[in-house]
Amino acid sequence: MRIQVLGPVRAWLGDVPVELAPAGRRAVLGLLAMAGGQPLSQAELIDALWADRPPQSAANIIQTHVKHLRRMLEPGRTSRSHSARLPRVGDGYALRVSADNLDLLRFRQLLAEAATARQNGDPRAAAELFAEALGQWHGAPLMDVPLLAGHPKVVALAEERRAALGRYGELMITLGAVSEALPALEEAAAAQPLDEAGQARLIRAYAAAGRRAKAFATFHDTRRRLADELGVDPGPALTAAHADLLREPGDADAAPAPAARPAPPAPARPTPAQLPADVPGFTGREEELAALDLLVTEDDEQLTAVVISAVSGMAGVGKTALAVRWAHRARPRFPDGQLYVNLRGYDTEQPMTPEDALAGFLRALGMASGDIPAARDERAAAYRSLLDGRRMLVVLDNAASVDQLRPLLPGTASCAVVITSRDTLPGLVARHGAGRLVVPLLPRDEALILITRLIGDRVRDDPAAADDLIGRCARLPLALRVAAELAAGRPGVPLRDLVAELADEGRRLELLNAGGDPQTGVRAVFSWSYRQLSPAAARAFRLLGLTPGPDIAGYSAAALLGTGVAEAGDLLEVLARAHLVQQAAADRFTLHDLLRAYAVNLNAEIGDGDGAAALDRLFDATLFTAAEAMDTLYPAEQHRRARVDRPESPVPPVGDGAGAQSWLDRERAGLVALVAHAATHGRPGHAVRLTLALLRYLESGGHYPEAVAMHEHAVRAARLSGDLAAEAQLLTNVAVMDVQQGHYEQADGLLRRAVELARSCGDHAAEARALGNLGHVDQWRGRYDEAAERLQEALALCRLTGDRAAEARALGNLGQVYRRQGRDEQAAAYLSEAVRICRRIGDPVGEGYALVSLGDVARRQRDVRRAVRCHRAALEIFRRTNERAGTALALDGLGASTHDTVFLREALEIFRQLGERAGETRATNSLGEVLTTTGQPKHGRDEHLAALALAREIGDRYEWGRAHAGLARVAETLGDADAAGRHWAQAWSRYAEIGAPEAEEIRSIIDRRQSSGTTPH
Structure with missing residues (x-):
């Protein structure tokens, strides 16, 4: 027995086709085949075939x-004997068939073998296996069972094929056999005209086949399509393919024909250069630098895994200086950036989370803040995608742990990582194959070279004292630099006298630290340097x-120290x-964690209460x-935030909107740390007020982990x-925030507790x-009666x-709920009252939102x-008050009312910039x-498909139903009655789930179609 589902549903006994007959029977067989041998319950089969309206x-x-299928597929089985092919399992059934006899299983088996061949370095064998896998397909999955066209497993199967086509095309381009893959790549690109990765593959394939004019034409067509239909510029994949095309030499007769409209230059991919400055006076470590050099060689094109080096060693030994020095030397090997x-892994207060690190990297790689996903895994996937194929150093x-690091590892062999x-x-x-490099204490001869560079002749004049100084500093570069700076600042004092002072201080610290601390010598060096500071500088250090x-930035330091900004800068x-x-x-200034610990100890020893007052000043200035x-x-939300008095300490001018955004972005990690410290160190009021003040920024910027x-x-x-x-x-x-991420159950529980x-x-x-x-929340979940009850309360x-x-606001929200229920007169009354109140109290933003909803009601009433x-009117208000989300909503309503796509594309762009997924879906x-x-209609279909995907992602069932209704109208316009019927059914199902008035209208459409014979009963 052989079964086919990758195309029309078919079955054979030997070479004899089995007549499966009605679509329902083929649907049952197809569903069981897609389950891959796992049983399907009756409920699952009923849901797939009839959704929410099964017959009794x-x-x-x-x-x-099932009875007929058993008879056809097992002709020799007696009616009462056990079925080997279609056994009953629980209250359902399973289809027992081997991978060789079911095209879907064979397809997946071949893909797995291709992946193994590719991993083993045999791209030709992998390409042959991909070709054989794609040969299993004879059309769209279950193509003769239209009632399952929208089933999630069928949709996922089509996506599997598209992904396989992409991987096959990439391999064929690599192997120089692109002409064999072109038909498949052209098919995939035509099926997904807005899929930038697929179009980029096709462009590279055309270029590899010598069809440069076709490659350029494909780029320009795709760029125009993205601009016309989505209002966006090409992304990284498409831009990179175009850049590669421009770099390739071409014959004069292969040059691209000039575009009707000159294309703007493709935006260059950012080339991050985030390395800190190299350490001045870096000395020695040649063996360690050479060991790092071995990781990335000039002929490393054949690497199959990311090169990782773990540089470990004790605090202060110079790990960061070594890594940064090597990274600067290796920059030419990583032309795509560093x-x-x-990660502040040993910070006593707030180590950096992988989510925050990923967000920073994504921004450096060109991703807008509003596009950064909230979940860690999604951020890591986006990060790996942006690094794919690029030669970058990370x-x-x-770092403190492997868990902190794993999400930050690239997935492409062209990158190298130093940790x-x-x-x-x-x-x-063990797991990632990292090379390990342990940094030892600085060798004595290299330590001598370092202090000689920093101090000069006094080292040569008294080598014994220099040797003693090296021992007192435990051969740690950090301590040696601190000691050398002190010596350089006292040129008239013999080196031996300075070392004697250090020895005395060391004995005192040793007595104070019962049990002995291996780093007592280092602290002695710190204390030796600290004692040379002026009282003001010593206090500043503590x-x-x-x-x-x-x-810490200059203004914050001034607040902490209780000085002017200029004086703080001098200190x-x-x-x-x-x-x-x-x-x-x-x-911006920072302390090495050893020095930070030393400063904290000094504050504890002195115990004069100055630290508490300093932190109060810092918190007050930061809050203001x-x-x-x-x-x-x-500005439209000032009345919702508690007023904060201006502190006596100097505060930075935030300037205009760009300046305010920049300050918040720069300080975000510090703000999170401040809240954590305030909450755990006796300043609950500061923790609460600062968090409440920052909600809108964190929310609109998509900074959910920090929030x-x-x-x-x-x-x-x-x-x-x-x-x-406050709680x-x-x-x-x-x-x-949970609602904005689609976590409605979680939000419901929190809100009930808040009530x-x-x-x-x-x-x-x-x-x-x-x-x-x-x-x-009730409105989002389609529980309109409950929503109205809550809002009335x-x-x-x-x-x-x-x-x-x-x-x-309550009146406006009630108006929206009644609008969703089709109670237009009641909705208009509530919304009009909301407008009147907002005008009376001078709340233009509230007035604008109520006007948008009033406009939506009027449009429903035609x-x-x-x-x-x-x-x-709403648009004018929002633009005057710089309320961007409201501006987008007004533009959407204006565009929908006037059938003007210019308004709608502007609305889409604003929603995307803000990361407002619900608004983008609408x-x-x-x-x-x-x-x-x-x-x-074809362009309309693309938009509704995009809206459908967004609505499913965020769980907006109203827009979900609206997308299906739009697709049904597109199908009717294009003369595809079957597709229209499927989408009308899906639209009715979604609207009926939430009690939307559109359900009744669509039910009438379905009934009319059935009575006219357009849609099967």
Whole structure:
């Protein structure tokens, strides 16, 4: 017996075809075949065949189909004997067939063999296996069973084939046999005209085949299609293919014909250059540098795995200096750039998370903040994709564990990774094949060369004292530099006297550290240098050690020290010259973790309370600057944030919106650390207020890991201080972020808890906000009656407290719910009242959002003039107040009302920049509808398919149903009655799930089609 599902569903006994007859029977066989031998329950089969409207006899129909299939596939079996091919398993069935006799299993088996051949370095064998695998296909999967065309497994099968086509094409290009792969690549590109990776493969294939004019034409066609239909420029894959094409020489007769419109120059891929400055006066380490050189050789093109080197050693031994020195020497080998991050693995407060490191790398590689995924695995996948095929060096400094590192490892053999850590990272060596390099203490002769360079003749005049100094510094480069700087600053003092002072200090520290500390000598060097500082500089060093973040800027240092900015800058320069702080970037300074620990110990020893006051100043100044930045970026929301008094300490001017955004981006890691420190060191008010102030920035920028971390600390602080109202507000914030990521169940639980907390402390405002968001969650989940009930409760509380702004928001949300239910008159009444209140209290942004919803209601009522009037008024408000999300919503409504794609493309671009996935889904569907209405159904189909994918991803069932309805209209326009029927059924199902009024309208369409015979019953 042989079965085929990659194409029409077919079966053979030997060479004799089996007549499977009705579509339902072929559907049952196809579903069981796709299960790959695993059983399917009756419920699963019923759901696949009839979705939400199974007939009462559904189980009997399936049993009949199975009975006939058994008879056809096992003709010699008696009616009462056990079926070997289609046995009953539980309340369902399984299809027992070997991989050789089912094309789907054979296809997957061949792909696995091809992957193994490729991994083993045999690309020709891999290509042959890919070709054989693709030869299993005879059309779209289950192509003669249209009712399963939208089934997730069928859609996934088509994606498997497209991915295999891409891998096969890449191999054939590599093997120089591209002409054999061109038909398959052309087919894949034609099926997915907006798939940039597929178009890029086709361009490279055309170039390899000598068809450069065709390659250029394909690029320009794709670029125009992306601009016209999505309003975006080519991405990295397409841009790289075009750049390669431009670099290739071509014959005069193969030159591309000039485009109708001159193409703008392709945006160059960013070439990051993130390495810190090389260490001045670097000495020795030639053996270690040579060992690193061996990792990346000039003829390393045949590498099949990422080159990783784990550089380990004790604190202060010079691991970072070695890695940075080698990285600068190796830069020519990595023309695509160098990435660097300090993971702060041994920071006492806040090591860097892999999510934050990935976000930084993605931005450096050209990804917009709004496009950075929230989940760690998705960020890691995007990072690997952007590095694919590029020759880049990645330096991961100061790592604590393998878990911190794994997401940051590239997936392409053209990259190299250098890691520094105090740990030897055995898991990295065992699992990832990392080369290990342990950095020993600086050899005595190299240590002597170093201090001779730094101190000069006094070393040569008294070699015994120099040797003693090297021993006192434990041959650690960090300690040697600190000691040498002190000696250089006291040129008249003999070296022997300085070493004697160091010995005395060392004995004192040894007495203070009972049990002996192997690094007592190092601390003695620090203390020796520290004692030479002026009182102001010594105090500055002690206080800088208390800084919670990874580094500190000039204004923050001034606040911490209680000085002016200029004086703080002078003190930082003094400490930098003494090697007690390091300049990390312009106006940013950091402490080596050994020096930070020493400074913290000094504060504990002195115990004068100056540290607590310094941190209070730092927190106050940071909170005020954060509030100023938020008011600048989001002026329409000032009334929702608590006012913060200007501190006496100097604060940086945030300037315009760009300046405010830049300050927040620079300080983000430090802000997270500040909240964590405040929550755990007796400053719960600062933790709560700073977190509440920053919510909108973190939310709109997609910085969910940082937002979650800050809120976890702030919630803990609120609980410890017994601030139930703050806890309720913070839980509501977390729920809002969960909603934006589609985590509705999680958000529901948090909001219910927030309501309880607010009620227990009698905070009606917090209760109203939590109830309003509960209603919002119910609306997203299609529970409109529950949503209306929650929002009515919130409205009553807002009126009780006299909060007119909150009352207007509740009215607006109620209007949206009633609009979704088709209660247009009621919706318009609530929304009009919201507009009146907003105008009365001077809330233009609230007025704009209510006007957008009023315009949507008018459009539903086919009152186009009123709809346009509302959307234009909202657009004017939003542009005046710089409310970008509202601007996009108004543009969407205006474009949908006037059938103008220019408005819709502008809305899409804004939503994408903001990372507003719900708005992007709405605008994409609107664009699809307008394109279909204006005679461009194929382009409309592409937009609805994109909206469908987005809606599924974020769980927006309303836009999900809207996308299917749009696809149904496209299919009808193109004369594909079967596809139209399938999409009308899917649209009805989605709308009916959430009780949307559109369900009734679509039910009527389906009934009319069935009665006219257009759609099978």
